[in-house]
Amino acid sequence: MQTESSEAVVKKTSLARDLTQGNVTHQLIRFSLPFLMANLLQTFYGLTDMLIVGRVVGSTGLSAISNGGDLQNLFTFLGVGFTSAGQIIIAQYLGAKDRKGVKNTIGTLFTCVFALSLVLMVIGLLFTDTFLRLLQVPDAAFAQAKDYSIVAFTGIVFVYGYNVVSGILRGIGDSRHPFYFVAISVTLNVFLDLLFVAVFGMGAKGAALATVIGQAVAFVISIIFLYRRREDFGFDFALSSFFPHSEVLKTIFRMGIPLAVRSTAIQFSMLFVASHINAYGVAASAITGVGNKILNIATMITTSLEMAGCSMVGQNFSAGRTDRVRQIIHTSFVIGLFFTMLLALVLVIWPQQVFRIWTNDPEVLALVPKFLPVAVLELLGFALRAPCQMLVNGIGFVSLSFISGLMDGVVLRIGLALLFGDVCGLGIVGYWYGTALAGFTACFMIAPYYFSGAWKKRKPVIQKK
Secondary structure (H helix, E strand, C coil): CCCCCHHHHHHHCCCCCCCCCCCHHHHHHHHHHHHHHHHHHHHHHHHHHHHHHHHHCCHHHHHHHHHHHHHHHHHHHHHHHHHHHHHHHHHHHHHCCCHHHHHHHHHHHHHHHHHHHHHHHHHHHHCHHHHHHHCCCCHHHHHHHHHHHHHHHHCHHHHHHHHHHHHHHHHCCCCHHHHHHHHHHHHHHHHHHHHHHHHCCCHHHHHHHHHHHHHHHHHHHHHHHHHHCHHHCCCCCCHHHHCCCHHHHHHHHHHHHHHHHHHHHHHHHHHHHHHHHHCCCHHHHHHHHHHHHHHHHHHHHHHHHHHHHHHHHHHHHHCCCHHHHHHHHHHHHHHHHHHHHHHHHHHHHCHHHHHCCCCCCHHHHCCHHHHHHHHHHHHHHHHHHHHHHHHHHHCCCHHHHHHHHHHHHHHHHHHHHHHHHHHCCCCHHHHHHHHHHHCCHHHHHHHHHHHHCHHHHCCCCCCCC
16 A cells, blocks of 8 residues: 655645644644634524524524424434544544545545435435424424425535535645635525525525525535645546545444444434423424524534544544643643633623523523523533543544443433433423433543543554555
8 A cells, every 4th residue: 555654745735734743732723723713604604594583583483493403413413424434534544644545535435425415315305294293393383494404405415515525624634624615605604594584585494595505605616626636635536536445435334334323313312302392382492492502602612622633633543642642632621611611601691691692582581591500511511522522533433432422312311301301390491401411421431431541552443554
């Protein structure tokens, strides 16, 4: 197998970055900033989306896009599991100084994820009504939720395609260009949101259409970019290059399936909880949707650290730099904890003011005091979860990530929600607390493994020759 020095790889391209050298703190911050800015833009769009729909359509619109968005996320996370696997594999090949492995992974990943997106698009379109009924979407919001979901499923190919390109770039250490693509998408989304929802009065359907068009444009631009820079990472875009490489395909499936199942299990559990919350009416559904959008401000930070840290851990672990892996984990925890607790402080001091940005519905605002302590608990869970996930995913120990996800999503999130909500009679507050407490699962399961040092003895997932 063709191999080259890490320095030679970096010299050949301004895209690839050697993440095994230099100051860890500065590198993590610098590498994660574009992720953070991209997530910030996406969160800004999500908040703007809720704001426009909430002001123009009302609580029914908020409920519709909240439920329709949750359903779409369930399908999206399936693809993200495979693109995340591809990112880890690419990062480890780069850390092992193997450009041929990087090329084989890119072609195989494109083919695998594109085929999956087509299958899931068909399934989503055929069973939209069934999925929404299982969610117990309020009757008043059902029609708009259906319109939103149909449009979203139609555009899932673009979502998956964009995630493949982003995964490739993240794997080679380039976080700047995915940010540029997101910036284009979000800018277009906001403009089209105002046009379709506020001007044309298309409701939740217009919001979904704006999102799909923005994602499609971002995907096309990102593909053009990769094609023009194809020599940088040795992928020529020839038809034969997209033929799946058997060894890489096995590795992608071995890692991608557990990651996909983990993500979808957690999202499924959130949909399960949402279906019970929806039974309490539009106000309960609306505050949950708005509250989740606010909490996304924190997740965009912890997710940015996790995404950047995952590539850093992958390269360093493959290169045998376990000392740097420890530094990456510790630094990400400190940064994440600082920002999540800062947001918690804002919510504690100005709770009503924050929620009034999206809605003035008195029934929704009356639930804010009950939601607030749950939000603070969830924020702490975000800070603890990210470093744990970046470790096991970066080193390729996806089976532990998979078990943690199943415990979180299938066992604890649903189990605790039913325990507190139904058995203890706490209602929607019980479902909220069940969700928040389940978020600590990864910490309890992965942290002992990290502190034991057993992870240092694992072998990289790539095939070294």
